[in-house]
Amino acid sequence: DANGEPIYDATKPKPVITYVGTVKLHGTNAGVCYNDVADLWAQSRSNIITPQNDNYGFAFFVESKKEAFVKLIKQIAEDLSIDLTTHTISVFGEWCGASIQGGVGLCKLPKQFFIIGIKVSSFDEAIPAYWIEEYGKYSDKENLIFNVMDYKTFSITIDYRYPELSRNKMVEMTLEVEDNCPVSEAFGFPNEIGEGIVWVGYNNGHRYVFKTKGLKHAGASKVKTIKPVDDEKIQKCIDLATVVCPVWRLAQMFKETIEEAGGEIHKKHLGNYLKKVSNDILKEEVVTISQAGLEFKDVVKYVTDIAKEYWNECELEHIKSLNPVECNLTDPVE
Numbered sequence: 330d331a332n333g334e335p336i337y338d339a340t341k342p343k344p345v346i347t348y349v350g351t352v353k354l355h356g357t358n359a360g361v362c363y364n365d366v367a368d369l370w371a372q373s374r375s376n377i378i379t380p381q382n383d384n385y386g387f388a389f390f391v392e393s394k395k396e397a398f399v400k401l402i403k404q405i406a407e408d409l410s411i412d413l414t415t416h417t418i419s420v421f422g423e424w425c426g427a428s429i430q431g432g433v434g435l436c437k438l439p440k441q442f443f444i445i446g447i448k449v450s451s452f453d454e455a456i457p458a459y460w461i462e463e464y465g466k467y468s469d470k471e472n473l474i475f476n477v478m479d480y481k482t483f484s485i486t487i488d489y490r491y492p493e494l495s496r497n498k499m500v501e502m503t504l505e506v507e508d509n510c511p512v513s514e515a516f517g518f519p520n521e522i523g524e525g526i527v528w529v530g531y532n533n534g535h536r537y538v539f540k541t542k543g544l545k546h547a548g549a550s551k552v553k554t555i556k557p558v559d560d561e562k563i564q565k566c567i568d569l570a571t572v573v574c575p576v577w578r579l580a581q582m583f584k585e586t587i588e589e590a591g592g593e594i595h596k597k598h599l600g601n602y603l604k605k606v607s608n609d610i611l612k613e614e615v616v617t618i619s620q621a622g623l624e625f626k627d628v629v630k631y632v633t634d635i636a637k638e639y640w641n642e643c644e645l646e647h648i649k650s651l652n653p654v655e656c657n658l659t660d661p662v663e
Contacts, residue, residue, distance in 0.1 A: 343489035350483035356425025481511035507543030570631035
């Protein structure tokens with residue numbers, strides 16, 4: 330925050346987010362922006378570009394297709410009731426094909442633009458910009474303006490309490506793209522190397538993006554490799570953690586912690602509470618854990634997650650009891 334203090338709260342419940350994955354295109358990032366005041370311009374990842382100061386010929390392409398780009402952006406504005414005298418629409422994409430990048434199937438295609446996202450921003454900087462979630466219907470293939478959503482997409486739901494359970498599936502889908510790029514295949518070049526997948530998800534008004542990439546195209550690039558996980562063992566650990574964390578145990582450890590704190594319910598006592606839960610399980614549930622073929626170190630992460638959730642519920646109820654109206658925790662119907 331402004332005082333240099335960390336604002337990440339480890340006690341907050343972790344979300345479950347569904348991501349849509351599109352083929353990661355190996356080219357150069359590009360954007361086309363328009364409003365009725367400044368007209369149309371092209372940009373690279375960090376600069377406004379022109380045919381005289383270009384990036385792999387993208388600005389020249391935009392200038393040659395100006396009518397098509399303006400028509401497309403005005404269609405977006407009409408569909409979404411966006412005032413282009415006060416807002417800018419930015420169409421972001423990948424300029425790829427030919428000699429822009431090497432090592433992937435798209436190199437066999439002519440240079441063309443693939444839309445990967447559309448953003449709306451206001452002239453008033455106090456008004457937050459936002460991304461259009463349903464951008465897949467916008468393209469103009471006759472003018473080499475394609476949309477990455479027109480090709481094979483992927484989906485995965487990540488429970489951020491146990492994100493490792495999603496790892497194997499992401500690796501599997503990424504390797505599928507690496508072995509046979511769906512985009513180059515659609516253009517008549519099957520079994521060509523694909524770079525990977527870009528994942529986009531939305532939660533509470535925020536847009537989250539990450540990518541998974543293969544190794545075949547990478548060359549000297551740094552790509553972090555991840556090992557497959559034992560899904561069966563992880564699920565076994567989650568199930569066992571649920572067994573050894575009954576509500577009565579959590580309630581007892583919570584009560585002892587608060588009593589030692591003089592009745593104060595505050596996050597600063599969370600560490601002591603978690604320690605009590607772990608120690609009690611080690612004392613009473615060693616046989617249960619052993620019979621499952623596990624060690625406590627295997628399940629401690631999942632025990633901690635369950636215990637934190639219980640603490641959060643108790644703390645929330647305490648806050649609600651102090652000031653339910655101010656905390657906006659009451660049901661207005663009731």
